[in-house]
């Protein structure tokens with residue numbers, strides 16, 4: 088630990104900055120080991136703040152010189168910055184400084200670093216302080232000008248280009264921004280260029296910058312960008328506000344991408360795509376992430392966060408906006424199901440364990456540890472509920488007021504809620520609990536039917552389990568979308584939203600001719616767990632008749648989950664009712680193939696483990712794996728003909744297109760193939776692999792083979808074919824580990840870490856082996872604890888090099904308390920070993936401390 092007694096940062100301690108910044112001018116003289124950064128910063132005393140010293144954050148900087156209003160000062164920086172005594176400072180002054188940094192030695196990929204000979208930056212959350220001395224906090228917003236000097240041909244920064252010459256370029260960003268949105272890129276890059284005319288007629292030059300040779304793989308990112316720009320104008324009335332918009336792809340990046348003003352930096356995996364090298368899922372992610380970063384231009388950049396506790400203000404809203412965009416571009420129903428699957432897999436899991444935290448946390452040690460599914464995905468669910476509660480028009484009015492009132496400001500969740508309260512006249516004080524209370528609410532549903540009077544009563548009860556630091560929870564506002572079906576499957580009450588505010592809520596409907604079947608939480612109207620004891624027949628009925636596609640899928644899902652839980656407990660087999668219902672879904676040509684593919688997907692091993700924990704049981708990962716495998720074999724055996732027909736019928740003739748229609752057909756085709764391989768030993772998959780002309784089918788076929796214990800020659804062939812392509816080689820590493828049999832997963836991962844292509848300092852490559860191991864539940868949790876030990880060894884090795892990525896991957900251990908004493912002991916020992924490592928980063932110290940509790 089860097090600090091003997093590290094103190095958390097608390098929301099309650101927020102104070103406004105004592106000085107504001109009117110303008111910043113930066114000059115970079117780039118050199119790998121000795122980049123010189125000069126800064127000129129115009130400060131002005133903040134009339135709304137109490138008198139205080141001015142703290143300039145700065146880490147790992149060699150201070151060469153500093154002046155105030157041209158007068159040299161002898162500043163003595165400490166390990167995290169320097170303090171200028173407030174009482175000695177004029178009300179307005181110029182700070183100038185020169186520092187030296189070494190981008191080549193920056194392996195943490197935060198601040199200014201190098202990736203394959205190219206300079207790039209990552210400043211969110213607190214990376215700017217590794218570039219120069221500055222009040223590195225989001226509520227200090229300023230216009231920036233930047234001069235970059237380097238022999239490299241392409242020199243980029245935020246805003247508009249203002250001048251350039253041989254070996255230098257200057258950029259001017261007129262929009263005030265916090266330092267976390269600063270960016271600089273310099274490299275030997277080529278552009279895929281295009282143009283966009285905004286609704287009011289501004290001509291915007293668009294560029295996707297990549298390494299030479301990659302320019303043929305940018306078209307989809309560019310197309311996604313143009314669609315995002317148009318969509319934000321049409322759906323939110325938001326126009327782009329600069330003359331250029333640049334996207335740069337870098338190979339070494341800790342996260343997905345970053346919304347720096349006018350200069351988005353992307354993990355190359357979310358930019359580069361061709362049909363031969365990228366799967367449908369990759370195309371989908373590119374579209375989503377390009378949109379997400381673009382949408383931040385208004386939700387995050389023009390209006391930013393007052394402090395990092397408000398992270399969900401920009402992230403929850405921007406995720407919600409990218410979800411709306413994807414729903415408009417593709418099938419809304421399929422998109423909703425996919426989003427719920429991901430929410431449950433990542434956010435519900437987080438909420439169940441020691442890392443549970445509110446969407447707006449109230450304290451942290453390292454903010455980088457809070458870029459979580461809770462802040463992002465649950466944050467988006469809160470916006471969705473808000474929209475449901477205030478209605479579309481109320482939402483539009485509130486959002487308009489938000490942009491009008493807060494443009495150019497650094498805001499809080501209170502500001503966000505206030506515009507809706509004002510625009511709609513609603514009291515949102517109870518709703519605000521969604522931001523403050525951690526944990527996933529449980530919604531217990533009971534029904535009462537009075538045959539004599541035809542009275543049907545639905546009773547809902549909410550409770551939220553305790554989470555770290557929050558033993559007791561108050562009731563939340565839960566919008567529960569409910570519909571009723573008649574016994575013949577007809578809709579007798581269209582969807583209506585029950586607004587639950589108390590612990591208990593009843594809805595009574597009189598005069599029903601026959602007992603209705605309720606469909607509850609349509610569209611997944613709130614991020615809660617529904618506990619509703621219903622018979623398998625009832626679920627099968629909803630699976631066949633519900634008019635809400637989400638609930639229809641959910642009924643089948645619930646059925647599958649219950650069957651799997653029973654199979655884990657007593658080795659039961661899936662009954663013919665479920666198998667017949669699934670067969671009907673598979674061959675129902677009125678249903679979107681992508682939807683049918685989702686219905687065929689068995690709940691994951693982690694889902695089953697969560698279901699067992701919910702039932703108060705201890706999950707056995709091996710028993711879960713075996714049960715799930717038997718479940719899939721039973722489906723394959725029962726539906727062989729239908730699957731074979733779907734496999735043929737879903738072929739996509741003609742050239743590859745990543746559009747939703749063809750992608751949905753391939754999803755169903757490959758889901759069928761994975762089952763069929765259990766019947767034919769992988770014959771069809773081997774043929775498809777041999778003839779595939781696109782990565783979706785090549786990977787789908789390889790996965791199907793590995794799942795049935797075949798595919799070793801294909802694995803070798805795949806590597807020979809793609810050894811030159813980093814992103815494809817990442818897939819090659821990941822698929823072998825993720826789909827290895829439980830008994831060989833750890834050895835597979837270990838041997839791949841010795842492969843000459845295993846470049847462990849590259850985050851994508853590290854995740855492709857060690858991240859993939861954690862997704863292979865039965866393999867990671869194999870008896871003896873070798874998986875835990877291997878991951879711990881690698882996290883300890885990575886931590887001094889790249890603490891952020893090490894800390895993120897440590898969440899593989901967050902479920903440790905679920906398991907039997909032997910596994911608990913081994914996981915705990917791994918965590919304790921990490922925690923005891925000398926000089927552990929703040930990132931990993933905080934994560935291990937929270938997990939160990």
Ligand code: 0A1
Pocket residue numbers: 209211212341342343344345346379380402455458891
């Ligand atoms: N704001 C980005 C995500 C991001 C966050 C932190 C990073 O480095 C620590 C990088 C990117 C987004 O939401 O896309």
Ligand code: ZN
Pocket residue numbers: 379383401402405
């Ligand atoms: Zn974001």
